[in-house]
Amino acid sequence: MLYVKGADNIEPTSKLEDMKIIREIVTKCGMKCRFVAAPEKSIEPESALKDKDVFPRPPALPENLKPRSPVVTVMGHVDHGKTTLLDSLRGASVAAGEAGGITQHIGAFTVKLENGESVTFLDTPGHAAFSAMRSRGAHVTDIIVLVVAADDGVMAQTKEVIHLAQECKVPIIVAINKIDKPEADIERTKRDLIQMGLALEGHGGDTQCVPISASKGTNLKELAEAVSTQATLMNLRAENIGLVEGVVVESKTDTRRGKLSSAIVTRGTLRKGCILVSGLAHAKVRILFDHNGTPIDEAPPGTPVEILGWRELPLAGDIILEVESEKKAHSVLRFRNNELSKSKAEADLSEIQKKEEEHLKKYLAEREERRSLGVRYLRKKGDRPKTYLPDDGKPRVNIILKGDVHGSVEALLDVIETYHSNDKCRLDVVHYGVGDVNETDIEFASTFKAIIYAFSVKRPSNVPKDVVIKEYNIIYRLIDDLKEEISKKLQPVEVEDLVGEANVLQTFMITEGKKEIPVAGSRCVKGVLKKNAKYRLIRNGELIYDGELSSMRHLKNEVDSIKKDVECGLRLKDESIIPQNGDTLICYSTHMESQKTDWDPGF
Numbered sequence: 001m002l003y004v005k006g007a008d009n010i011e012p013t014s015k016l017e018d019m020k021i022i023r024e025i026v027t028k029c030g031m032k033c034r035f036v037a038a039p040e041k042s043i044e045p046e047s048a049l050k051d052k053d054v055f056p057r058p059p060a061l062p063e064n065l066k067p068r069s070p071v072v073t074v075m076g077h078v079d080h081g082k083t084t085l086l087d088s089l090r091g092a093s094v095a096a097g098e099a100g101g102i103t104q105h106i107g108a109f110t111v112k113l114e115n116g117e118s119v120t121f122l123d124t125p126g127h128a129a130f131s132a133m134r135s136r137g138a139h140v141t142d143i144i145v146l147v148v149a150a151d152d153g154v155m156a157q158t159k160e161v162i163h164l165a166q167e168c169k170v171p172i173i174v175a176i177n178k179i180d181k182p183e184a185d186i187e188r189t190k191r192d193l194i195q196m197g198l199a200l201e202g203h204g205g206d207t208q209c210v211p212i213s214a215s216k217g218t219n220l221k222e223l224a225e226a227v228s229t230q231a232t233l234m235n236l237r238a239e240n241i242g243l244v245e246g247v248v249v250e251s252k253t254d255t256r257r258g259k260l261s262s263a264i265v266t267r268g269t270l271r272k273g274c275i276l277v278s279g280l281a282h283a284k285v286r287i288l289f290d291h292n293g294t295p296i297d298e299a300p301p302g303t304p305v306e307i308l309g310w311r312e313l314p315l316a317g318d319i320i321l322e323v324e325s326e327k328k329a330h331s332v333l334r335f336r337n338n339e340l341s342k343s344k345a346e347a348d349l350s351e352i353q354k355k356e357e358e359h360l361k362k363y364l365a366e367r368e369e370r371r372s373l374g375v376r377y378l379r380k381k382g383d384r385p386k387t388y389l390p391d392d393g394k395p396r397v398n399i400i401l402k403g404d405v406h407g408s409v410e411a412l413l414d415v416i417e418t419y420h421s422n423d424k425c426r427l428d429v430v431h432y433g434v435g436d437v438n439e440t441d442i443e444f445a446s447t448f449k450a451i452i453y454a455f456s457v458k459r460p461s462n463v464p465k466d467v468v469i470k471e472y473n474i475i476y477r478l479i480d481d482l483k484e485e486i487s488k489k490l491q492p493v494e495v496e497d498l499v500g501e502a503n504v505l506q507t508f509m510i511t512e513g514k515k516e517i518p519v520a521g522s523r524c525v526k527g528v529l530k531k532n533a534k535y536r537l538i539r540n541g542e543l544i545y546d547g548e549l550s551s552m553r554h555l556k557n558e559v560d561s562i563k564k565d566v567e568c569g570l571r572l573k574d575e576s577i578i579p580q581n582g583d584t585l586i587c588y589s590t591h592m593e594s595q596k597t598d599w600d601p602g603f
Contacts (some may be wrong), residue, residue, distance in 0.1 A: 053339075071264055077157040142236055150211070159196060238425035248267045283310040285307055288305050313434060394425075397428070428448075452468065520569070
């Protein structure tokens with residue numbers, strides 16, 4: 001024990017600053033000491049922090065601006081003919097390449113119009129599950145072509161696109177499609193659009209409206225002129241020089257080429273060798289491809305391009321910025337990762353403090369209980385918690401999701417998030433990612449007994465028998481299969497079947513030994529009465545009895561069933577219940593029936 005002279009007067013929070021005493025204490029403890037200077041906290045100015053990250057450049061000087069191609073997004077409800085329209089415009093089969101004729105992710109390509117102008121088109125899915133992808137499309141676009149089928153009119157996603165365009169202040173050109181169908185009603189479609197707040201030409205507004213037939217090629221020239229006119233009015237211009245800026249449209253992993261992203265260049269000219277940063281990903285551009293997969297040397301503003309050379313996959317919708325060197329790119333990524341960690345720590349701080357407060361409250365309560373009992377250690381009540389908690393026994397479906405591109409995986413996760421886990425069955429996403437199914441996915445599936453859903457990706461050749469891999473390329477079918485898997489886990493429920501109904505006409509009292517037993521003289525008014533079925537006695541809407549019969553007689557003969565309009569005597573098993581005139585006896589049976597999930601993903 002080390003005693004310090006005058007220690008009785010030392011406060012617990014006081015500081016010992018005498019170096020000689022400190023050295024003496026350490027020496028008596030058998031150790032050596034070394035004094036170092038206190039670290040100085042350096043506060044970086046805000047300008048220094050900004051230098052560690054990159055941001056879009058300030059607006060360009062007017063003399064550096066040059067005309068650029070407009071970016072047009074084709075939007076609308078599912079199966080209203082968006083992809084067929086683009087198919088007709090560029091003279092290539094797009095719809096045939098999509099699973100089931102349904103667009104699964106954003107496609108960007110350039111179309112040369114008859115007047116010689118180039119227009120970049122974005123084909124976005126019309127399905128409700130891809131609302132996030134459509135939102136990204138609207139934010140990078142200059143003009144929206146809203147495709148509305150003349151036979152269906154305004155539908156759910158049509159309304160969503162109109163609201164989206166109004167929020168983003170993007171001009172709309174309406175293409176009323178399928179006018180060649182007998183049930184097409186152009187005027188009704190226009191009225192529906194006006195009710196949604198679109199001011200159409202000819203109805204006091206300036207929104208162009210062109211009736212077309214994408215499959216027949218009717219009025220496509222007029223639609224192209226409408227797009228060209230709108231682009232001319234907007235006077236779209238961009239800077240071709242300086243550091244490149246753009247937006248990621250989609251990203252994916254190709255088994256042969258590696259990590260790829262489709263992007264729209266918004267500023268500068270993208271060339272091979274450029275160092276790019278997008279979110280937490282960076283790239284040194286190795287090869288650029290146009291929408292046909294042909295290598296190109298450069299991509300000016302307004303051009304869709306596929307970029308090869310990403311170290312990590314960027315997220316769809318992220319901004320692409322060019323930096324001077326790879327050293328700068330690594331510095332930016334370190335700074336962004338650090339800022340992300342800080343924001344995550346701040347977000348978790350309140351939860352941590354809440355847990356600490358709960359723990360402190362529990363500790364103080366236990367301490368007061370120990371003091372009141374006069375013991376140092378309070379034994380915990382109940383069973384001791386196990387280190388490993390086994391499965392709680394509730395139904396559960398574990399899945400692993402792998403998709404071809406980031407947008408598809410994101411859209412599927414958005415749909416799965418609409419499932420609210422309840423006491424009936426739990427749905428857990430064990431793992432998800434972009435790319436083909438690999439050995440890691442199989443190990444996860446084997447460990448967690450999970451189903452692997454491969455969305456438009458390849459599966460390995462050798463798969464263990466205990467691992468289930470299901471391949472889909474249409475989102476509807478994948479979700480339908482997932483609903484079936486959830487339904488299989490649900491416990492069967494007891495379902496009632498109405499067999500018959502009888503009215504009590506009179507109550508008789510019969511004597512057995514010394515006991516008087518009530519018998520309900522009844523007439524069957526609906527269905528059939530069966531002796532072995534269950535019965536409910538209803539009086540003035542109130543349930544009096546629910547159980548079985550002990551006897552069913554017709555003309556003093558014991559029978560097993562009574563048909564409609566036939567009178568009988570019914571004796572309940574509970575002899576204390578006395579039926580009254582006007583009561584209703586309901587005959588029913590029960591059977592077990594498998595449940596189906598009530599999950600409604602919105603389509």
